[in-house]
Amino acid sequence: MSNKFLETKNVSKTFGKIKALDDVNFNLYKGKIHGLLGENGAGKSSLMNVLSGIYQPEKGSIYLDGQKEKILSPDIASRLGIGMVHQEFRLVESFSIKDNLTLSKSNIYKDNFLKSFKKYSEIFALNVNENEIISDLSVGEKQKIEIMKLIFNDSNIMLLDEPTAVLTPQETSQLKNSLVTLAQEDMKTIVLITHKLKEIKEFTEIVSVMKNGKMVAKDLPTKDVTDNQLIELMMGAVKTSTVDKDNKIGQIKLNVENINFIDEVSNIKKLEEINFHVKSGEILGLAGVSGNGQVELANIISGIEKIFEGKIIINNKDVSNKGVRSRKKLNLSYIPENRLGVGLAPGVSVIDNSIVRDYFHTKLGPHLSKNKTSNLLESLIKQFSIKAPNPKAEISTLSGGNMQKLLMGRELVGDPDVIIASQPTRGLDVNAVDAIHNLLIDQRNKGSAIFLISEDLDELFKLSHRLLVIFEGKIVKSFNTTDANINDVGLAMAGASE
């Protein structure tokens, strides 16, 4: 292999107790497209943020062209020719394309802007006028401008953090052509982060894999590795499940029939022909990389999203046209993936947040008596061992784990018939994860039907009886967790076709 263009040696970065990067060694080679794989939270974005000067590592060094460099700020990174496209858009929405492209002081095409804009518009198959305002562009067009911005800022190393997550398959294959052109003709060095194996295969020459903050494999030639090998590296060893799954399974509690959903804003089909049911006492897992339709599905089942095709049946009642409250009254609970912002209201007190599910019930009313609400909170705190010293304190003063326990406790305390739990343990520490798992199992034993949406395969294997895999809005596979192979599930999640 040619010479290392950029090299990191033993780079470490911690956030509180979390080791986001743990002695990471990583190499980039000039003019090549590199894939970077890893589960959610593996540390991919953190590594990119270190290279682009946004995070300062506590340990380790970075070499560019053999020269040791301290990348103390994004400014320095950009002077060194390193640019990054973040997972979320960072364009100035109210500015024109031209303004966004020429904003940075490291910009090199100020004078002959039009000529270069035309050239790269062709490479990116972009068909818009340079005076167009960003907020009027489609998601795909914005993504192209984001990447083009790196070129205009003279970045030779382009770090692309999940650029394809927001693109349609057509746009993705277009992007592939553009990146290949840039690497071959302009000698750009490119890093592509993605969760889709197909893209790793098609886009990249070299692939590296991260897990739990560590670089578990680096500089693998893409054409020589199999999907199975990559998935094994990403997933690691399966932890053996210790949960007893011989509990009593009863009647069907939740029925989801022929759900089709098109997102109004982007006009993209987000869900296609979704069918499944969950029985009393059963945990049905939904595996998938985030952004494949999970949020939309949960919102449709819970009644937040009202415009869709198909049927939702709770306890044998068709609730497809019913609102959130009537579904709650049929004893549905929903633990949304967005804890603070959806499940809990920021800026509002702990006690107010503790009655979001049932505040309209007469047991608290008609005047939301202070006594009744504080009794309810107190029993939640006791039953679910929540650390919340001051009921009047703002909710975000609680730790993530305690917030989640409060949210779970609030939704579980009435022994719901159906529970939608979305990413219930994301971002929590080991103890909190165990506590949340035990809550779900208790509830299962009490006869709730649980639909568990998660990206964490260990969690899904541990808790669920059956497992569905969602990819690009479709249920692509289903498994029985007792005899399924975790790598097969991983392959299905990454969209690998057999």
Next chain:
Amino acid sequence: MNKYTLSKRQVVNELSTFYSFLAGFLIALIIGSVILLIQDKSPIDTFSLMFKLSIGSVNSLSSSLNKATPLILAGLGIAIINTVKLWNIGAEGQIFMGAIGVNLIYINFQLTSSTSFIFLLLVSAFVGGAICILIPAVAKVLFGVNEIITTLLTNYIVIGLTIYLVNGPWKDPGSLNFPAAAYVGKEVYLPTIFGKLSYGFLICIFFTAFAHYLKNSSVFGYEMRIAGGSEMTAIYAGINAKQKAFFAMLIGGGFAGLAGGIELLSQTHRVSTGISQGFGYTAIIVAAITGMRPTGIFLVGSLFGALSIGGSVIQTIGVSTYIADIIQVSTLFGALVIQFFFNYQLKRADDG
């Protein structure tokens, strides 16, 4: 690299707003004293005179409380709207609309029972205030137009409307060159409780209790708090966030309108540009100092009423009335700064 960062305190002292107010008031008195000293006036003499003239006798006390009434009512309205985390800068205009509402009904209807007529007029005042905020409310919930701008703008429109009315259709020929509508009849004057203290103040006490209940104990208040915290949580909880914001704005506008109605029926007795002397703006200060708490608004509103009465009479010893305004504004400023240190703490951090 050591940096200092501000972090939000886990637990904020429950009485912090009250302490900040006291500290702010103290700071304001010091600022006031410095200004008086520069003018060669004795602060102690001035302040004790203000004290005597504002609450020293039954008459002065009742004047102060009458003055406080519109401040409190408009402040309560602002606090109710703030439950959904929206700002009402339009209380001034809503006060005028309340008075206009009263006069409109007064000249077009006549009820024999003066009690029920007064009641009807007060209802029209409330409705007038609500109508005044209707356009900002609709613009907010339908198009997300910033309510701070729109409520502020309605002030200018309504004051323009008032000037038009009192110079045109409603102009009282008897008022000679002073542009004002005709006086309302004595039968609709709000009676007094004792001294000069108007029944308006009793209404004000009642509405303070009502606002307290609405904000803190009612289901509607709860829904407003959640809607104000996060629209997504509201939708998740089955609360129509936009609807709550809409009704909060109408009710809050109604409170300010009622202030205008009471002011007309108990003090000015006619519509003119003098219906409000910036009550709607001072009410913002009152509401902000108290952290939007109805009971606090009642207390601070009363104090501010006394300050204006005290301020208006010290002219006699050659001190500008603006000393009262300076104290009011400095109290807010001081209180907000102190409140900040109750809510946040300075921490050393090694990492951004």
